[in-house]
Each structure stands twice: as C-alpha cells, then as structure tokens.
Amino acid sequence: MINTHTHIDFKEFNDDREEVIKRFFDGGGEKLINVGCTLQSSKRSFELARDNENIFASAGIHPHDADTVNEASLKKLEELAQHYKVIAVGEIGLDFFKNSTSQEVQIKALKLQLELAENHNMPVIIHCRDAHNDLINILKEYKTSNWKGVIHCYTASWKIAQEYIRLGFHIGFTGTITYYKDKSKLGNEPEIYRVIKNMPLNKILIETDCPYLSPVPERGKRNEPVFVKYVAEKIAHIRNTSFGNIEKQTSENANKLFNL
Numbered sequence: 001m002i003n004t005h006t007h008i009d010f011k012e013f014n015d016d017r018e019e020v021i022k023r024f025f026d027g028g029g030e031k032l033i034n035v036g037c038t039l040q041s042s043k044r045s046f047e048l049a050r051d052n053e054n055i056f057a058s059a060g061i062h063p064h065d066a067d068t069v070n071e072a073s074l075k076k077l078e079e080l081a082q083h084y085k086v087i088a089v090g091e092i093g094l095d096f097f098k099n100s101t102s103q104e105v106q107i108k109a110l111k112l113q114l115e116l117a118e119n120h121n122m123p124v125i126i127h128c129r130d131a132h133n134d135l136i137n138i139l140k141e142y143k144t145s146n147w148k149g150v151i152h153c154y155t156a157s158w159k160i161a162q163e164y165i166r167l168g169f170h171i172g173f174t175g176t177i178t179y180y181k182d183k184s185k186l187g188n189e190p191e192i193y194r195v196i197k198n199m200p201l202n203k204i205l206i207e208t209d210c211p212y213l214s215p216v217p218e219r220g221k222r223n224e225p226v227f228v229k230y231v232a233e234k235i236a237h238i239r240n241t242s243f244g245n246i247e248k249q250t251s252e253n254a255n256k257l258f259n260l
C-alpha cells in the first residue's frame with residue numbers, strides 16, 4: 001500500500017513516531033508521502049524523507065496559513081523542492097469552510113504555489129473545502145487538461161469529480177468514506193459511493209490524513225498510516241473487487257503520478 005497523505009511530523013506522534021512508521025511498513029505499507037502544510041512542517045517532512053528510504057515529502061503551505069506565503073517563504077519552499085525526495089507541492093488549496101485567512105489571500109497563495117509547481121514540473125496536492133467551483137476556475141486559468149496532482153480527502157459529488165478527472169487530476173480518499181451506512185432508510189447509497197464506483201481505477205489514490213479522520217473501526221482514535229488499509233478495504237467493498245486489486249492499482253497510480 002502507498003499512503004499518499006500523512007502528517008506524521010505532527011506533535012501527536014512525538015512519543016512514538018518510530019513505532020508508528022514501523023507498524024506501517026510491517027503492516028503491508030510500501031511507501032508513504034508526508035505532506036507539508038506550513039514552512040516548518042514542510043522542513044520536517046523533508047527531514048523524515050531524507051532519513052527514511054520509503055518516506056517521501058511534499059512542500060507547501062495550507063490555505064489555513066495562506067497569509068504566510070510571501071517571497072521569502074516561497075524561496076524556502078523552492079529550495080526544499082529541489083531535493084529528489086520532495087516529490088510534490090502541497091498541501092495547497094482553498095478552504096472557504098474555515099476561512100482562517102481571507103478568500104483573497106487564499107487565492108493569491110494558491111496561485112503563487114501553483115506557479116512554483118509548474119516552474120519545477122511537479123505534481124500538486126490540493127486541499128479544497130467548500131470552494132470547488134472557485135478552485136476549478138482557477139485551475140482552468142492555467143490549463144484545461146494534463147494537470148498532475150491529487151484532490152485529496154475527496155468528499156464532493158461525482159459531477160465535480162468528473163471535472164477534476166477531465167483536468168487530469170487523481171482523487172484521494174481517506175477514512176471519511178467509512179463513515180457512512182451502505183444504504184439509507186430510503187435505500188439510497190451515499191454520493192461518495194457513486195464517486196468511488198464510477199472512478200476510473202487509474203485515478204484513485206488512498207490516504208489517511210493522519211492524525212485526523214481515523215477510519216472505522218478505529219474512528220475516534222488517533223489515526224496512523226497503517227489504517228490506510230481500511231480505506232483500501234472500503235473501496236474494494238464498494239467496487240465489489242478484491243483488496244489486492246485496489247492495493248496494486250493505487251500503488252501503481254501513486255508511483256506513476258509522483259514518480260516515486
């Protein structure tokens with residue numbers, strides 16, 4: 001399994017980081033990408049990647065901290081991005097749910113970091129909440145196809161997913177997909193099941209976003225990288241295929257997209 005979105009540099013792992021990493025690799029984990037969300041966490045992600053063969057890093061500033069994107073921080077991100085173990089720019093994006101910084105500041109920070117990725121021909125890891133139309137419009141300003149990247153922790157509709165796929169993006173799924181009942185009282189399936197069923201297999205990635213969003217049956221506890229197996233299991237269940245098939249295909253997808 002390749003877990004394409006973890007935050008094991010966070011303080012939640014300060015007491016047992018080495019064991020958490022070991023549990024992932026002992027439990028069927030092949031590679032993981034630790035995702036930067038501030039300049040500091042991008043540096044820590046880089047250090048984890050530098051010191052562990054099968055850990056890779058991304059460098060970027062999350063929309064929550066968009067007001068820290070400036071010439072100086074961009075220059076530092078660019079320096080980190082030169083290292084061969086830093087394989088993407090992210091996580092970047094828009095969060096109009098939390099609005100920790102103004103929408104104007106978020107849009108500016110996103111554009112500057114999209115340009116960084118373009119200049120270095122790197123894939124992007126994108127966080128988007130309550131801002132899909134704005135995000136899609138911004139992406140289309142740059143190009144209307146052949147984007148390299150992932151819309152991470154996807155929870156929106158199949159209609160929106162198709163827009164991203166047309167642009168070239170992969171879609172990343174986290175433990176949130178395990179939070180639903182298979183069918184409602186009316187017999188309907190959750191929309192996210194429709195997304196997962198309809199997705200082209202070569203565009204699916206699995207992730208945890210740990211320490212957050214622990215999948216069932218670990219929901220409510222601290223999330224950790226090895227729990228990505230529950231995400232793969234759920235996708236296999238929804239698509240009526242084997243765990244092995246999802247594991248193999250999502251690993252191929254991650255290797256190819258991020259050139260791991």
Ligand SMILES: [Zn+2]
Nearest residue numbers: 005035091209
């Ligand atoms: Zn994240």
